[in-house]
Amino acid sequence: MxxxxxxxxxxxxxxxxxxxxxxxxxxxxxxxxxxxxxxxxxxxxxxxxxxxxxxxxxxxxxxxxxxxxxxxxxxxxxxxxxxxxxxxxxxxxxxxxxxxxxxxxxxxxxxxxxxxxxxxxxxxxTNMITEAVNKTVQNVSKLACAHIRMGGSDTIPGDDTHTEGKQLKHVWNFLKVMEARNYSIFIATDAQIVREKANALFKHLLEAEGRILHIDWGATGDDLVNGYKKVVVDFFVLTKCDVLVLTKSGFGIMAAYLNSDVSKLYCLTANELVPCSRYTIHNYYPGDLLSH
Incomplete structure (x- = not known):
């Protein structure tokens, strides 16, 4: 972008x-x-x-x-x-x-x-994307989301590490509180291990269909069409979240930029989850994060 x-x-x-x-x-x-x-x-x-x-x-x-x-x-x-x-x-x-x-x-x-x-x-x-997004968040009144960009995982070999596994406890603890407050939970991620952990933690986790892949990393194998579709659907769902948690990723930052109605935004740092906004994200994630 x-x-x-x-x-x-x-x-x-x-x-x-x-x-x-x-x-x-x-x-x-x-x-x-x-x-x-x-x-x-x-x-x-x-x-x-x-x-x-x-x-x-x-x-x-x-x-x-x-x-x-x-x-x-x-x-x-x-x-x-x-x-x-x-x-x-x-x-x-x-x-x-x-x-x-x-x-x-x-x-x-x-x-x-x-x-x-x-x-x-x-x-x-497109209509295809709009229908898939609506299907993912249908009958949802309050939506809490996280974009968890791990990097360096088995799902996308060769990628640089963006988030350490130990940092995720802050995300999980926060989203469990949101779930207890009757928020539906949505996770977008580049790592299958995160997807599996989220499914184990949350009773009613919302998910877009398709395999996990990264558009910039030249994915190969089966189900590429649904994988690319999932990337776009994940992105548009993130633009609809009432509460959004970000990790270090241009993908998540761009989704936050387009989500002008988000009521609460949080940025994951090395040691904690801190309140941020569409206008202060770069204080926490400086550099060329939008370069991809």
Whole structure:
């Protein structure tokens, strides 16, 4: 999402049309539809046009860093400019002269509301996703959720560790209190061992169907379609929670950004669970957490 956002801002600064290219194997429009304008890329537009590709994965171009509009324009001189990026350049964009005449809300809003506005401008869930989300939370009056990003688990080998197992006692204790207060419990996680523990702890745990996988880690094997669907459904359920617990993860942070109605938000630190908000998350999880 951060890469899409940065590419979108660049397109607006340079007065170019913004489109999203995706493959048949990961068809974005199975999960998200255009909202206020049609961003669907079709290869037919390449006919008779010049094209270029820039890989800006984990990079900040000099033109962005130096707020050089001429340099930025020189990076994208073709009729069709493909770009791969994954970082949020907001702090750099805000120093571009004249930005208030192009995207004033980028200067006016907090990160949380920037992403809320950006997402709602571009996207709305497909009927398939909406129906799956509604099925997951049907007949629920109060919903307490946690996004538990472990990393380094057997479920996704090779991933870096995000959360230590000993930290989870704070999450479990908190959610048990919520369950006693008649909250329904929903857990989104990247680790099967967490899923199993949650099922053992809670009487009426809500779950989206499908296997656990991580979109960025090139999953293989069976049931990939339902696995990718589960990722999206988990995300949208998190945007509907009344109470939300976060661990160190851009996925959870983005869900919190889009959940403008959340009444209570908590961030898991090394030693405790602390109250936070959509506007203070980065105090607890600093760094490029939105880079993926």
């Amino acid at each position: 951060s890469g899409m956002f940065s590419a979108y801002v660049i397109s607006q600064i340079l007065r170019k049309k913004f489109l999203i290219s995706y493959t048949r194997s990961s068809n974005l429009t199975d999960y998200l539809n255009p909202n206020s304008f049609d961003w669907k890329y079709n290869s037919s537009i390449l006919k008779g046009k010049s094209a270029d590709y820039r890989d800006l994965f984990c990079k900040v171009p000099d033109a962005i860093r130096e707020r050089n509009l001429t340099g930025l324009a020189s990076m994208f001189t073709k009729d069709v400019n493909f770009v791969r990026m994954n970082w949020d350049y907001t702090e750099h964009f805000r120093k571009f002269l004249g930005l208030q005449n192009v995207i004033p809300w980028l200067l006016e809003l907090h990160y949380a509301d920037i992403y809320l506005k950006f997402f709602n401008t571009l996207f709305k869930p």
